[in-house]
Amino acid sequence: MTKILRLHPDRLFPSDSATRDIARRLYGSVKDLPIISPHGHTDPRWFAYDRPFANPAELLIIPDHYVFRMLYSQGVPLEDLGIATMDGSPTANDPRAIWRRFAERYHLFRGTPSRLWLDWVFAEAFGIDVRLEAATADHYYDVIDAALATDAFRPRALFERYNIEVIATTEGPLDPLDHHRAIRESGWSGKVVTAYRPDPVLDPDDPRFIDNVKRFCAMAGEDVGYAGYLRAHEKRRADFRAAGATSTDHGHPSAFTVNLPQQEAEALFAKVVSGPVSARDAELFRGHMLVEMARMSTEDGMVMQLHPGVHRNHNDAVRARFGKDKGADIPTAGEFVTSLKPLLDLYGNDPRLTLILFTLDEDVYSRELAPLAGHYPALRLGPPWWFHDSPEGMRRFRERMTETAGFYNSVGFNDDTRAFLSIPARHDVARRMDCGWLAQLVAEHRLEEDEAFELARALAYDLPKQAYKL
Amino acid sequence: MTKILRLHPDRLFPSDSATRDIARRLYGSVKDLPIISPHGHTDPRWFAYDRPFANPAELLIIPDHYVFRMLYSQGVPLEDLGIATMDGSPTANDPRAIWRRFAERYHLFRGTPSRLWLDWVFAEAFGIDVRLEAATADHYYDVIDAALATDAFRPRALFERYNIEVIATTEGPLDPLDHHRAIRESGWSGKVVTAYRPDPVLDPDDPRFIDNVKRFCAMAGEDVGYAGYLRAHEKRRADFRAAGATSTDHGHPSAFTVNLPQQEAEALFAKVVSGPVSARDAELFRGHMLVEMARMSTEDGMVMQLHPGVHRNHNDAVRARFGKDKGADIPTAGEFVTSLKPLLDLYGNDPRLTLILFTLDEDVYSRELAPLAGHYPALRLGPPWWFHDSPEGMRRFRERMTETAGFYNSVGFNDDTRAFLSIPARHDVARRMDCGWLAQLVAEHRLEEDEAFELARALAYDLPKQAYKL
Amino acid sequence: MTKILRLHPDRLFPSDSATRDIARRLYGSVKDLPIISPHGHTDPRWFAYDRPFANPAELLIIPDHYVFRMLYSQGVPLEDLGIATMDGSPTANDPRAIWRRFAERYHLFRGTPSRLWLDWVFAEAFGIDVRLEAATADHYYDVIDAALATDAFRPRALFERYNIEVIATTEGPLDPLDHHRAIRESGWSGKVVTAYRPDPVLDPDDPRFIDNVKRFCAMAGEDVGYAGYLRAHEKRRADFRAAGATSTDHGHPSAFTVNLPQQEAEALFAKVVSGPVSARDAELFRGHMLVEMARMSTEDGMVMQLHPGVHRNHNDAVRARFGKDKGADIPTAGEFVTSLKPLLDLYGNDPRLTLILFTLDEDVYSRELAPLAGHYPALRLGPPWWFHDSPEGMRRFRERMTETAGFYNSVGFNDDTRAFLSIPARHDVARRMDCGWLAQLVAEHRLEEDEAFELARALAYDLPKQAYKL
Incomplete structure (x- = not known):
């Protein structure tokens, strides 16, 4: 006998009936808000060509x-x-x-x-x-x-049915952004923007790094020298902004940053673009370039996102046979307090910078990230990421972050997905979990209900829009 | 006035009444299932001689x-x-x-x-x-x-009263297995099997290591050379399998593994059996031998268990006066992602290997273990171990592991005890906590109740039997 | 329209009604107990001069x-x-x-x-x-x-209205303790004691360290040599005891301890008081002096408190412009198992020592601190500290500590504050959270209600008084 599939209207709400009643009321006020999807990996071709x-x-x-x-x-x-x-x-x-x-x-x-x-x-x-x-x-x-x-x-029909107000895709620094151009030129009203993810030209450990940098500089009409390389970033960031981008994204092995003197940076660039690179030099280059990216953000206003701490493609046999991104990415221990200090020393107090931090190491939530974001004006807390984009993951995030950083140093939800069909499901899980958490605070008299209504809306809609300048 | 002792029938269930009702139903379906005890430290003499x-x-x-x-x-x-x-x-x-x-x-x-x-x-x-x-x-x-x-x-009467279907003891590599032989030859129907714990001949930091290795090779009729030592393992593993063993167990200071080339392994063996050993060489030898144990498991089918990360006998004064295992074993930070990679590179995708991982460092639950077990076919998650074999410990385990690894990459409960009298109590705590957790998922509409019944049985009975090939 | 401010009588209690009823009963029995405040940072001048x-x-x-x-x-x-x-x-x-x-x-x-x-x-x-x-x-x-x-x-009126039985302030080793003398000589009945916090003369990284040591030795009438410096500590500890102190407090960057031989300690002292100090020597000196402080505690009976693991004044720009303690102190990863061993080897089994441990790294709660405190007679667990002095922080503390260390290896609550007006609020949060946690144990039949009443009182009143010898 087949079993019934039904989505219970109270799913993910706390089971205690008094708390659940509050959660229902809060959720009722946010469930139909448009979706703001400021970070994700949908394919712009879907929206450009609507196949x-x-x-x-x-x-x-x-x-x-x-x-x-x-x-x-x-x-x-x-x-x-x-x-x-x-x-x-x-x-x-x-x-x-x-x-x-x-x-x-x-x-x-x-x-x-x-x-x-x-x-x-x-x-x-x-x-x-x-x-x-x-x-x-x-x-x-x-x-x-x-x-x-x-x-x-079709993609556009789903986009409209899903009530998506704006969605950001993620493109690499060598992307000609043709599909985004096609979307804009098509006359379709859906708002699809890009985001600048320069990892392939920031990470000397990428096997195609040198070639990437050459193509990157060429695309921007610059020489392959440190000054030209920096100008190429500035130009490509401008190209991305023209395609709607309001943010950059950085997927580094760690949160390491370093501010090298000009001459050292030039020498390091010359080394990394000319041959085999030591692990130390690769880390230095990535760390220095994060600082450079922060500097550019203070100048061009792009919001910066940092997603550190993954051992990518841990399974050699799977990588050799099937390639990258085959479910074998494993998180590693995170550290932000020492790693980010050079960047924060320069720009942590700068009102022009917004740096949104993500982690897969939940241990740093209460120990490092909440205290950092609860102090530095430039820092904001990205939502629970990847493995933790889940009911228990979201609960832990709020439990461990809120008391030190408050709600307003967090940026609401990111779906971070390429699974377009499930985007509303993911936002719905986040809205339900946030309303459940707020309901618990109200039921325990740690928050008044009118405040919870404001916060439910802020987390679902206002904060992501503000934080990402959308 | 003396106070009443009573075990409340609802103990350990969530207090919310709707959730508790579900927990009661689930628990009712598993409370009388036989006990599968695949890992523990009871004394085989109890069952052999029934004194x-x-x-x-x-x-x-x-x-x-x-x-x-x-x-x-x-x-x-x-x-x-x-x-x-x-x-x-x-x-x-x-x-x-x-x-x-x-x-x-x-x-x-x-x-x-x-x-x-x-x-x-x-x-x-x-x-x-x-x-x-x-x-x-x-x-x-x-x-x-x-x-x-x-x-x-008496031990056998309790064994029967306790409805134990099978129990595994743990013996060292020098154990003649006489008591297990006595159990089998006694004609008693209770199923008591052994498990192979070769630490005394794998760990050069054991003060009796060299003597242990000599006796070990002698027991197996082998020379004290690397090849003979490996063959001794193979023979003794066969002896243990003849005494019912389906698993090996490894209690290392860390999860470090390394795959040394044949010649280096031989040279290292020669060093560790001939004199004072550096900390680095001891770690290398243990790490290399874990990989060898995995290889043997792919050949003889024994399930492998790894229990790393304890600073044993931390209190020098207590150790000097009272010896080992006197309550002064303190956990240390764990790391699996880098440490296990050499072993996983060789056998992580091998359908013949089952490697069950335990940890005392709960921080690695969601960061490392669940992502590893949620990818590698050879890996399974052991239950919350030692200090965490407790209501809160079990709750944290399910909360942090399930969303990434699912239920089916866990192996149900181990009582891991020498306290024979309390074995049913320990399984009962696990069954109650698992039913409470499942009840919460049902009450929050994250799982259907018919699925929860299947899972309650799987966690209490089916999964340990399957994972340990019992 | 203005909104009503009301403190709900059930605030912070679990929302489940059966559990809440128990929490109410427990809280009713402890809410009016006097405040024991064994560790904090109020200003003794308030109580001395009552301005x-x-x-x-x-x-x-x-x-x-x-x-x-x-x-x-x-x-x-x-x-x-x-x-x-x-x-x-x-x-x-x-x-x-x-x-x-x-x-x-x-x-x-x-x-x-x-x-x-x-x-x-x-x-x-x-x-x-x-x-x-x-x-x-x-x-x-x-x-x-x-x-x-x-x-x-005024301070004294609030002290009395707040039902404070005893409060400890914290003074540095150079403090003449005049204000405490003024309190005692005033004839006012309020019990205000000091605590000995020798960091300024223990930490060579303090920019004024050398000058501090010189003034410290001079205050005690001792030469600036290692023997004189140790005697100065003994004298100043006696001065503090005369001002009511029963405890010392140590705010080190880590929990590192080391027991240097006499000659090495003398040589190290000579180095640190004479010029620029390496990071390693500074750490050695702090670590050695913690062991010396423990020795003195075994002799004079002062309870020792250790508050390690903070990167102080992380924001250079804020420090340069506004000075220290401006909200930019960020916790770092903690480690106690190896770090404390030298101290524990000497005094961990000594019935004369009580060492109360605090941490900002919640990861060590279940992994390190509870196992250590659940074994060593000298160790006790300080309450959740600083960022974790909060409802969720307290919940995590009890959830992760209790099963291994029990309740009786914890020392109840510290308010640790200079915000005098809020002291009752802080104790009230702790009493409510502890009663809520105990109520949950009772509701889940993990504890009998009569035991919970005893524990509620112990946590609110008896344990801090006993642990701090007040």
């Missing part, structure tokens, strides 16, 4: 490393899930068979946020009312596949 | 470092508790006097898991209905002492 | 780094809040204007403990019944300013 999405497996499984890493951890070869190989050797290519493998193992996602997001997509986006399991795999496949062929499931 | 236990103090205080360390921390000399000295100088030897000292200070255990376990033993195993305190000390002593003289309190 | 406090801004904003750092983090220049500059350049000096700036931004404190403390001061100390916001700023200013001019708001 239909492919089949269920290509839409929901193959690109989602949350999904396939869990299946892989339980013994399903990535080949069986249709993940493309680096050498082109064949992998599963029957999307229905891939979907069935996923459906048979859907119980593995119990208790995970993927389950919450996917169930929302199934129930709300596609109107399915039975639970996913082996017996309903084909039904799901047929319903989703048919829907994707309709106009209502 | 009665001694008096209350020797059963419940003197061997339990949880109990005597707490009394010690509040100023009770270990001598007064009958802990034996290394030099044989006398300590308290009146078990009733020792029991009274404990009873007078039973309030010190308020809020600790020891209190939960002991109260269960008092009420359920011995049928006592008044609370332990100075006034009831003698009553307790008399009741327990009398019960221990009866057949119903 | 009225100045205006609202000088009483509640300018000295409170919790308050002004939050305003600063949101862009309010410290100059605008009347914080004095190092060079004497002018800052805001209209207290009413400062108060208005604060009032307009009072929403920034939502969810922080400052909000709880301040609302208590407004409602309970001053009897204000509307909420603070821009519209009520002047009303607040007028009410508070008028009250401060009355005898009822």
